[in-house]
Amino acid sequence: MKTIYLLGVLPFLGFFVGIFFANRVEPYILGLPFIMFWIAMWVVLTSVIMGIIYKLDPISREGDDE
């Protein structure tokens, strides 16, 4: 188990723990109620996090298939 894989836990925390703090309408961000913005933001962050994991994962450097 590589340490970098632990980053994969972050999206779950962002949605499941974050919701307890983000379940509100104010403040509006980009015209969206806060909860809607929060969830959309974590969708984008998930993509970034998976990108980082992919970059640092030795498997992806080994070429196509191991």
Add this chain to the structure above:
Amino acid sequence: MNVVALLVIFAFLVFAIYLGIRARSGRDMDLEQWTTGGRGFGTLFVFLLMAGEIYTTFTFLGGSGWAYGNGGAALYILPYGTLAYVLSYWMLPAVWKYAKEHRCHSQSDFFVKKYNSPYLGVLTSLVAVIAMVPYLALQLKGLGIIVSTTSYGLIPSTMAMVIGLVAVTVYVIISGIHGSAWTAVVKDIMVLAAAVFLGLYLPFALYGGFQPMFEEITQEKGAEFLIFGGDYPIAWFISSVLLSALGFYMWPHTFGASFTAQSTSVFRRNAIIMPLYQLILLFVFFIGFAAVLAVPNLGEEEVDLALLTVVRETFSPWFVGLIGAAGLLTALVPGSLLLMVSATILVKNVYGVFRPSTTEAQIVRYAKYLVPVVGLAALFFTLAGGQSIVILLLLGYSLVTQLFPAMLISLLPNAMNANKYGATAGILVGVATVAYLTITENNLGTLFPWLPQGIHAIHVGIVGLILNLIVLLIVSLATRGLVERERVTTAEERVRTRATT
């Protein structure tokens, strides 16, 4: 009376069937060829196609309908796909490698090989087909809604659903899987354009922007409408997202599709890009929210009509027809796929196990006979209950996700600890729990009122999943000796047959 919209929709139906016939008579164009052919397209085009792929009746009508009826609760649809892609980064490469080494062609093969039990394959196939019935039912419901709404009430919804079923059945029998590929391209483009256009146009035209729209809704319905709470509290959000994320790849068609990838790095790269496509769902939510104050009088059982009703109130009939046609295709393409997959599974992985002599040609023929039967089951299901589209999909997920524990444990390094008895018992208990709680309309709160309020609304699928896992582990442990003895006997038999030959 206005038939313009209906005529436009009917024209698209004929066009879709024509594409199916053409694909069939010409060179065969299956989904695999189509995806590899897709590499010739430009990046933007491929992006658009993949973004359109996530649109089914569920997202288009169901997602907007839930935003209309239950407000913020609809947001649960955004995270579950995203988290499923996170899991896929590790899960799919492992599945793919095993499937390749052991030459598995279907989800059923995977379970058969992993647990060394043909009957576990039968059980998982049956569970998957049963789970697909509500999934199929929601496509029919969508078709019914489209036909009845765009006929401006001329065709009652029950009759519209029957028409929808006939349309899907005819489509499947005429075109088979080969038709779906090109129809899917047309569908993806139309639906994407429709969602983005309506999602931007309606909030600005009717309210003057996103924030003004949400502020007006807050004034009218209270801030609670836009967040989780009431019937759909945070416990419901977490359990429903988790349930759907774990079950995402358990559908036989999505599980099986992962076998066709060229290499495992495809899955790892997809995990980066795919979450971004989910964002397009925001536009669908905007449509539903725009409908809240624009068409305020839809009843509790009519929330799925929100999108088409607001379109009907805002645009002229020919445009209503176009949107309706986009909706028709979102139901037709997945609907036909589900019908074919479930009919084929029943013949190949259930009937075929008991009659191994069945030939490929017979499988195709029997599957065609079964298509209308499965369709009728879904129709009956749709008519029996007045559930909304989202509830139907969650029901399908609570059944199909019961396959997850057995799959996950079989991929772990110490998979020895789980065996076929444990997997079978776990799946049966999980499915029985979901069926019981759903039919009796119970949840944790009604069964055990003394439990903390916060977890009353946990989705019944998750309750089933937890029991499933516990039973799987306990039964596996208890039957360890039994499995060991079986292994010794088969080994002895092998030695004996080798000695005699």
